[in-house]
Amino acid sequence: MHRVVITGGGFAGLYAAKALNNVPVEVTLVDRRNFHLFQPLLYQVATGGLSPGEIALPLRVVLRRQRNTRVWLAEAIGFDVAARRVILADGEAPYDTLIVATGVSHHYFGNPHWEEVAPGLKTIEDATRIRRRILLAFEAAEREPDPEKKRAWLTFVVVGAGPTGVELAGAIGEIANDTLRRDFRATNTAESRILLVEAADRVLPLYPPDLSLRAERSLVGLAVRSLTKTFVTSIDDSGVEVKSEDRNWKIPSRTVLWAAGVQASALGRVLAEHTGARLDPAGRVMVEPDLSLPGHPEIFVLGDLGNFCHQGGKPLPGVAPVAMQQGRYVADLIERRLRGEAAGPFRYYNKGNLATIGRSAAVADFGWTRFSGWFAWMLWLFVHLLYLAGFENRVLVLIRWAFSYFTHNRGARLITGPTHG
Amino acid sequence: MHRVVITGGGFAGLYAAKALNNVPVEVTLVDRRNFHLFQPLLYQVATGGLSPGEIALPLRVVLRRQRNTRVWLAEAIGFDVAARRVILADGEAPYDTLIVATGVSHHYFGNPHWEEVAPGLKTIEDATRIRRRILLAFEAAEREPDPEKKRAWLTFVVVGAGPTGVELAGAIGEIANDTLRRDFRATNTAESRILLVEAADRVLPLYPPDLSLRAERSLVGLAVRSLTKTFVTSIDDSGVEVKSEDRNWKIPSRTVLWAAGVQASALGRVLAEHTGARLDPAGRVMVEPDLSLPGHPEIFVLGDLGNFCHQGGKPLPGVAPVAMQQGRYVADLIERRLRGEAAGPFRYYNKGNLATIGRSAAVADFGWTRFSGWFAWMLWLFVHLLYLAGFENRVLVLIRWAFSYFTHNRGARLITGPTHG
Numbered sequence: 144m145h146r147v148v149i150t151g152g153g154f155a156g157l158y159a160a161k162a163l164n165n166v167p168v169e170v171t172l173v174d175r176r177n178f179h180l181f182q183p184l185l186y187q188v189a190t191g192g193l194s195p196g197e198i199a200l201p202l203r204v205v206l207r208r209q210r211n212t213r214v215w216l217a218e219a220i221g222f223d224v225a226a227r228r229v230i231l232a233d234g235e236a237p238y239d240t241l242i243v244a245t246g247v248s249h250h251y252f253g254n255p256h257w258e259e260v261a262p263g264l265k266t267i268e269d270a271t272r273i274r275r276r277i278l279l280a281f282e283a284a285e286r287e288p289d290p291e292k293k294r295a296w297l298t299f300v301v302v303g304a305g306p307t308g309v310e311l312a313g314a315i316g317e318i319a320n321d322t323l324r325r326d327f328r329a330t331n332t333a334e335s336r337i338l339l340v341e342a343a344d345r346v347l348p349l350y351p352p353d354l355s356l357r358a359e360r361s362l363v364g365l366a367v368r369s370l371t372k373t374f375v376t377s378i379d380d381s382g383v384e385v386k387s388e389d390r391n392w393k394i395p396s397r398t399v400l401w402a403a404g405v406q407a408s409a410l411g412r413v414l415a416e417h418t419g420a421r422l423d424p425a426g427r428v429m430v431e432p433d434l435s436l437p438g439h440p441e442i443f444v445l446g447d448l449g450n451f452c453h454q455g456g457k458p459l460p461g462v463a464p465v466a467m468q469q470g471r472y473v474a475d476l477i478e479r480r481l482r483g484e485a486a487g488p489f490r491y492y493n494k495g496n497l498a499t500i501g502r503s504a505a506v507a508d509f510g511w512t513r514f515s516g517w518f519a520w521m522l523w524l525f526v527h528l529l530y531l532a533g534f535e536n537r538v539l540v541l542i543r544w545a546f547s548y549f550t551h552n553r554g555a556r557l558i559t560g561p562t563h564g
Numbered sequence: 565m566h567r568v569v570i571t572g573g574g575f576a577g578l579y580a581a582k583a584l585n586n587v588p589v590e591v592t593l594v595d596r597r598n599f600h601l602f603q604p605l606l607y608q609v610a611t612g613g614l615s616p617g618e619i620a621l622p623l624r625v626v627l628r629r630q631r632n633t634r635v636w637l638a639e640a641i642g643f644d645v646a647a648r649r650v651i652l653a654d655g656e657a658p659y660d661t662l663i664v665a666t667g668v669s670h671h672y673f674g675n676p677h678w679e680e681v682a683p684g685l686k687t688i689e690d691a692t693r694i695r696r697r698i699l700l701a702f703e704a705a706e707r708e709p710d711p712e713k714k715r716a717w718l719t720f721v722v723v724g725a726g727p728t729g730v731e732l733a734g735a736i737g738e739i740a741n742d743t744l745r746r747d748f749r750a751t752n753t754a755e756s757r758i759l760l761v762e763a764a765d766r767v768l769p770l771y772p773p774d775l776s777l778r779a780e781r782s783l784v785g786l787a788v789r790s791l792t793k794t795f796v797t798s799i800d801d802s803g804v805e806v807k808s809e810d811r812n813w814k815i816p817s818r819t820v821l822w823a824a825g826v827q828a829s830a831l832g833r834v835l836a837e838h839t840g841a842r843l844d845p846a847g848r849v850m851v852e853p854d855l856s857l858p859g860h861p862e863i864f865v866l867g868d869l870g871n872f873c874h875q876g877g878k879p880l881p882g883v884a885p886v887a888m889q890q891g892r893y894v895a896d897l898i899e900r901r902l903r904g905e906a907a908g909p910f911r912y913y914n915k916g917n918l919a920t921i922g923r924s925a926a927v928a929d930f931g932w933t934r935f936s937g938w939f940a941w942m943l944w945l946f947v948h949l950l951y952l953a954g955f956e957n958r959v960l961v962l963i964r965w966a967f968s969y970f971t972h973n974r975g976a977r978l979i980t981g982p983t984h985g
Binding site for chain 1: 597598599614615616617618620622624625628629634636637638654655688689692699700703706707744746747748749750954956957959960963964967971973975976977978979980981
C-alpha cells in the first residue's frame, strides 16, 4: 500500500488527510500537538472571548472514521530523503509520498529577545499567555497608586496592523471600553490607551486603501489609535521605543503584543538542505507549480511553509483558504498519480478576504465588490462558524458570541499559569 | 465604614461576600486567582469533558453589581492581628472583621516527592496537567511496540476512593471503554486497567455501606477495579507499590493520580501562631460555635480551612454546601453585630450527598432516603447545573453534557503545556 506521511495537522495537513479518505493509500498524520487549531479565532482566546477547547479539535476525533489514516503524536525533526523516511524525535515514519505542512512561527526581525516581553500569537499557550498579560495589567492598574505607573499598566501596544494586529487591538479596545467598564473600583478602564504600531502607511496594508480607511475609522471608535509609518526600535518591560520620520520616542507600556512578522518552521530549512530546494527570505520553501519540490515529485510543501509564486508573481498569502485548497489539491494529485493520470498546476481560487475589528465592525474584500460594517461582520461570523471544525464547537462558539453580544461580557477571562509574568 | 476583608474566593469566601451585599460594610475580597472555581466539576476538566473556562467565573463578574465590594488580585501571606491588617505579598489590607477561607491543598502523608509523579486535583492547572497525563498515556501506548511497556501506559491508578477518586476513576473508565474506542489504530483502549486504591474496606467510606456497594457495582461496569484495604507504600514514574494484608506488590503504571489526602492551607498555621488558635492534625483551625477564633471574635475561619466539630462531635465534611452555608451565616452574624444583636451558633443543614460514577450512574444519600442509578445521576446533573455560577456557563456545560451523552464524545481533549511530562 502506498504510504503518505503528512507532518503538521493545520489547515493544509488536515485537509490533505481528509481528502485522502477514499484513496487507496495508508496515511500517517504526524503532529506534536494532539489537536487541530482553528487559528483564525485564536485572538478571541487571547482576549477572553472563547476558551481554548472551543477552537481546538482533537485530530483523532476529526479523523476517527477514516480507517486508512492513523494519527501520531510525535515531533518531526528531520528527513532521510534518500531512504524516504521522516525522522521523529523518538522514531521514524517511512513514506512513499511526503507532505510537509508545519507552518510558521513569529519572527522578531533579528531581535529574538523581544519575544520574552512582546509575545506573538500562534499557539494555544501564546493565547493564554497574552490573555494573562492583558488581564493582569488591569488588575495591577487597580492596585497601583502612582498615576504614571498606572498609566503604563493601562497602555497597550500592538505591533503590526495586519488582520491579527487589527483584531487584537480592536478586541482590547472593546475590553477596556465595554467589557470591564463596571468591574473595577479604583480604575476607569476607558482611560486605557491602545496603540497600533505599523511600518506601512495604513492599517491592513494588504487590503485596498478604502477598506484600510474604513477599518481605521472603526478602530478610532474603539479608542484604538494607529501609528502608521512608525517603526519599533526597541522593546523592554517598561515599554516600546519607536521611530517615525526622524523622530524617536518612547511609549511607556507594560503590555506589548507582537503581530508583525512570521518565519517559516525550521523544518523548511532542514528540507532545503536535503533536497537543494531554495528558500525565500522568510525561510519559506519555493515550490513547483504542483507544490512539489524541484527534483522531488514525491515531496510536497503546503500552506504557510511553502512559497507558491506561480500565480501573479507574488507569493500566496498565509491564510487558511490557501492551505485548505492546497491540501485538497495534493490529495487529488496523489490519487491521479496512482491511477497513472497527470494533474494540472495548483490554482488558488480567492473567494475573498474578511477582517473583523470589533462588535458589528468588519471589512470584506471580494475583488468585484467590497464593503464594511454590520453586514461584513455578520458575514465574518457566518464564514468562521461554517469552517470551524466540529459541530459541538460550533454550537459552543455561537452561544459564547450570542452571550457576548447581548451582555457585553466575555466569559473566558481566566488568568491561568504563573500569576506573575 | 466597617471594613470586612475576606481572603479566598472559594465557596465560603464568595458566598460571604455576596451575602454582605446590602450590609453597610466595605468588603475587600482578596484572592491570588481572578476567578471562582466550581471545584465539584473540576474532575470533568481533568478528564476532557469540560473546558477550564466553563467551570471558572471571574470574581469581578460575580461581584460586579455589588458596589460595596472590591476585588483584589493579591496573595495573603500573613496577619498582623494586633493592628488588624492582612499582610499581602505586595501590600496590606486593614480590616475590622477578617474572614479567612483559603481552603486546603493535597497532602501526601509525609511523602511530598510523590506530588511530582502522582498529581492531585485542586486547581485548574492540576486539572489540565492530569488531562495531559491521561491523554498522553494513550498516545504513548499507541506508538509503543513492547507489550509490557504498553500495558504500563494503559494502567491507570487512582489513589483514594472518596467522591473525587471515584469520579476520576469512573471518568477514566468511560474514556477507555467508550470515548476513545475508535480513535486508535494500534491500541485497544478497552484493554486499559483502571485501579482504585483505598485504605478503607470499601469505596466511598463516608457514605452508607449499601451505597458503597452500589457505587462499586457501577465502577465494575466501567472496568474499574477497586483495591480496598490496600495501602500505597511507594510511588515513582514506573508505578505504585502497595501493601494489602501482609502482601506487598508493585503495579507497573505510567499514570498515577492522587485523590487521598488534603492539608489545610499554610495560612491556617500562620493564623494559629498569631492568635493561639489550635490546629487539628490536618492543619485545620479549630473554631468556636460561631466560626470565630477563641479570644478573637473579629476573626472567622470558614470552609475547608476550619474544623467545626460542635455538631455531632465529628468535624463537618469539606464540601461546598458547608462552605456556602458558613459564608452566609457569617455575613448574617456581621450584620447582626453592627445592629447590636446577638447571633446563635452555626448549624449545618445537610441537604444530602451526591456522588457520580459515570454515564447514568450516581449515588444519593439524603439520610431519610437513599438511592442510586439513573435518577440519582439526573439529580446530580440538575444540582450541579443549579449551583454553577453564571448563566452563560450553565448553558455551555449543559450543551457539553448533552453532546457527550448522545455522541459518547468528550470535547475538551486538548493536551496543552509541556508535551512531554
